[in-house]
Amino acid sequence: MSTQHGVKRVAVIGAGQMGGGIAQIAAVAGFDTVVFDANADAIGRCEKTHDKLLARGVEKGRMTEGDAAAAKGRLTYASGFDAVAGADIAIEAVVEDAGVKREIFAKLAGVLTGDQILATNTSSISITEIGAATDCPERVIGMHFFYPVPVMKLVEVINGLATDKGVTARVIALSEAMGKVAVPANDRAGFVSNRVLMPMINEAFYAWMEGVAEPEHLDEIMKLGMNHPMGPLRLADFIGLDTCAHIMNVLADGLHAERYRPCPLLEQLVVAGRLGNKSGRGVYDYSG
Numbered sequence: 001m002s003t004q005h006g007v008k009r010v011a012v013i014g015a016g017q018m019g020g021g022i023a024q025i026a027a028v029a030g031f032d033t034v035v036f037d038a039n040a041d042a043i044g045r046c047e048k049t050h051d052k053l054l055a056r057g058v059e060k061g062r063m064t065e066g067d068a069a070a071a072k073g074r075l076t077y078a079s080g081f082d083a084v085a086g087a088d089i090a091i092e093a094v095v096e097d098a099g100v101k102r103e104i105f106a107k108l109a110g111v112l113t114g115d116q117i118l119a120t121n122t123s124s125i126s127i128t129e130i131g132a133a134t135d136c137p138e139r140v141i142g143m144h145f146f147y148p149v150p151v152m153k154l155v156e157v158i159n160g161l162a163t164d165k166g167v168t169a170r171v172i173a174l175s176e177a178m179g180k181v182a183v184p185a186n187d188r189a190g191f192v193s194n195r196v197l198m199p200m201i202n203e204a205f206y207a208w209m210e211g212v213a214e215p216e217h218l219d220e221i222m223k224l225g226m227n228h229p230m231g232p233l234r235l236a237d238f239i240g241l242d243t244c245a246h247i248m249n250v251l252a253d254g255l256h257a258e259r260y261r262p263c264p265l266l267e268q269l270v271v272a273g274r275l276g277n278k279s280g281r282g283v284y285d286y287s288g
Helices: 017-028 040-059 065-073 098-111 127-131 165-177 193-209 215-226 232-239 241-255 264-271
Strands: 009-013 032-036 075-078 089-092 117-120 140-145 154-159 181-186
Touching: 009 017, 017 032, 017 040, 017 065, 017 075, 017 140, 040 065, 040 075, 065 075, 089 098, 098 117, 098 127, 117 165, 127 140, 140 165, 154 165, 165 181, 193 215, 193 232, 193 241, 193 264, 215 232, 232 241, 241 264
Parallel strands: 009 032, 009 089, 032 075, 089 117, 117 140, 154 181
Antiparallel strands: 140 154
16 A cells, blocks of 8 residues: 555554544555554454444445455454554544643654654644654644544544644545545644534533523524534534533633633533433433
């Protein structure tokens, strides 16, 4: 696979929904792919999910049995960090915590010491800050995939202050080789996607809190009036209300603007444990 991106082997750090999805599309696109997670249970769940989703792809006629078997054959799973050695790119997809990411990138820079790309799937944290934890910030870049990864076409490619232009070009070429559309952005809190989306979601919570309309009516107006596939409050439940609140705080801190702080009602729901789909209840009730 001697193309512009120069990548043959991909290492994905983190075996959750995002990491698993990234690993799946890399393997389907023909890249040898290793998934690393220190949690062996997470690795086991990731492999089962891959088996299920590849089988579903065959059932739906999106790939042949041979294609699915070949993709699975390109996937390996590891709970030891040394498994990332030999990769041409590492794509980190762990918890959205700057401290955790800095620690991982310091380790990655010590293992991948050549011209390998060090990419993060962060949706809001500064690429420059992550790169500063390494001795090679020119190799660090944002590669923000969207959930669910196999379905969503966009990869937001974010340059840190020191990111080399050649690295950006390679990541754009790699994204396209994975069947995605790569769109560049610069390193400001929330980048483009969450800088625009999260304040809209937050404003929907304010509209609900202030009695402008009930949640289902707010969502229906935005769906039909703006041609959105999902209303902002339903989308917040899908993303996770805790994640939404966290990103709003990242925006407020990173842009030094209190107008980005999460709506009090959003914060109250998070405190109550109503986090959305994943907890069974958020704005809406999913227990049924």
